[in-house]
Amino acid sequence: MTIGVLGTGMVGIAIATKLVERGHKVVLGARSTSNPKAVEWASSVGPKGIAGSFRDAASLGEVIFNCIHGAGVLDSLHLVSAEALGAKLLIDVSNPLDFSQGMPPSLLHKGDHSLAEAIQEAFPYVKVVKALNTITAGVMVEPGHIPGDHDLFICGNDSDAKAQVSNHLQNWFGWKSIIDLGSLIAARGMEAYVLFWVQVMLAKGNPNFNIKVVS
Amino acid sequence: MTIGVLGTGMVGIAIATKLVERGHKVVLGARSTSNPKAVEWASSVGPKGIAGSFRDAASLGEVIFNCIHGAGVLDSLHLVSAEALGAKLLIDVSNPLDFSQGMPPSLLHKGDHSLAEAIQEAFPYVKVVKALNTITAGVMVEPGHIPGDHDLFICGNDSDAKAQVSNHLQNWFGWKSIIDLGSLIAARGMEAYVLFWVQVMLAKGNPNFNIKVVS
Numbered sequence: 001m002t003i004g005v006l007g008t009g010m011v012g013i014a015i016a017t018k019l020v021e022r023g024h025k026v027v028l029g030a031r032s033t034s035n036p037k038a039v040e041w042a043s044s045v046g047p048k049g050i051a052g053s054f055r056d057a058a059s060l061g062e063v064i065f066n067c068i069h070g071a072g073v074l075d076s077l078h079l080v081s082a083e084a085l086g087a088k089l090l091i092d093v094s095n096p097l098d099f100s101q102g103m104p105p106s107l108l109h110k111g112d113h114s115l116a117e118a119i120q121e122a123f124p125y126v127k128v129v130k131a132l133n134t135i136t137a138g139v140m141v142e143p144g145h146i147p148g149d150h151d152l153f154i155c156g157n158d159s160d161a162k163a164q165v166s167n168h169l170q171n172w173f174g175w176k177s178i179i180d181l182g183s184l185i186a187a188r189g190m191e192a193y194v195l196f197w198v199q200v201m202l203a204k205g206n207p208n209f210n211i212k213v214v215s
Numbered sequence: 216m217t218i219g220v221l222g223t224g225m226v227g228i229a230i231a232t233k234l235v236e237r238g239h240k241v242v243l244g245a246r247s248t249s250n251p252k253a254v255e256w257a258s259s260v261g262p263k264g265i266a267g268s269f270r271d272a273a274s275l276g277e278v279i280f281n282c283i284h285g286a287g288v289l290d291s292l293h294l295v296s297a298e299a300l301g302a303k304l305l306i307d308v309s310n311p312l313d314f315s316q317g318m319p320p321s322l323l324h325k326g327d328h329s330l331a332e333a334i335q336e337a338f339p340y341v342k343v344v345k346a347l348n349t350i351t352a353g354v355m356v357e358p359g360h361i362p363g364d365h366d367l368f369i370c371g372n373d374s375d376a377k378a379q380v381s382n383h384l385q386n387w388f389g390w391k392s393i394i395d396l397g398s399l400i401a402a403r404g405m406e407a408y409v410l411f412w413v414q415v416m417l418a419k420g421n422p423n424f425n426i427k428v429v430s
Contacts, residue, residue, distance in 0.1 A: 112313075189411035214362075
């Protein structure tokens, strides 16, 4: 499969690299086609990794990962255009974090909205599924780094899309326990969770953890 | 010990009832001394349960639980006065939730502050420890309702106060695994977490769950 990954931060690079390792062709999209991180990445992973624009990644990818930093998501996606995104699966990994006051970050809103919903409203035909935003990049693509049972959360308005994403996350990254939180409104909770994640990370001193829902 | 519980919602009633069962004298404080829920509660639990004003609960309690609904916390505590609170332990269970748009609630802020910090700033001598706000009332006072290991989170600026609270939560309610997230700023994460909790609760259909941090 050809997969588009938008964003060249730690998350985009981790996802793009793991997908190439799994045998997929990956277009890593940046604002500029000469983005040094994307170009360096493509040259390091061999012929299956391609550096391109956001629009290249969205047009060529059959599935799209949105790994753009939260504050820039909507502006960047508008560079892509609705045509390029079509009615594809978009796995939204972004978090609406405001680092303008340093650590800890705050949210860009009061939890009365979410980036995932904003993307869905801006691109009504895209099948947006929120996933992977609740763990660090290394755990996203290798959940076995954390021993024992722990959970991934997803949500979205299209059940078929969520089933496909669950399969992909299982096959590509090895996720075993995926909890469907319902429609995309649940992204408000998944995104607000990240403020809690930051505090656990600061207290533990490292980001290599996840949670398990116990009942 | 005499314990003051501020707030007559499900959380205040659950905590007050359990503390009476444990043999403590409990003053359940409300805005008015004739609050029907407090009066009914006091008559149902026997002589160790007393209905009073917020000020009564704060003055008579050696330890105070703040279970006032988030939007009303600061106004209500100002009815109490700094004198009545003194330099006591205040266990802050409140959540900054805005239900004005119905379910799901949003936060009263962007996670750039917390109720626990606001209380600490308003009453600098009080030893504020945030705890118990991340689970439903029944689990707060009976963690064994959820089988297996799961975690409670606390934070606060005073280490001795946190140690005392940890002991109390263990002895009074049976909490075994208590994770100290550091200074009171971590309450921003603990309070934002509740938006995630709400989504898990809606997806599961009941509030009888908690999380375990896995690493």
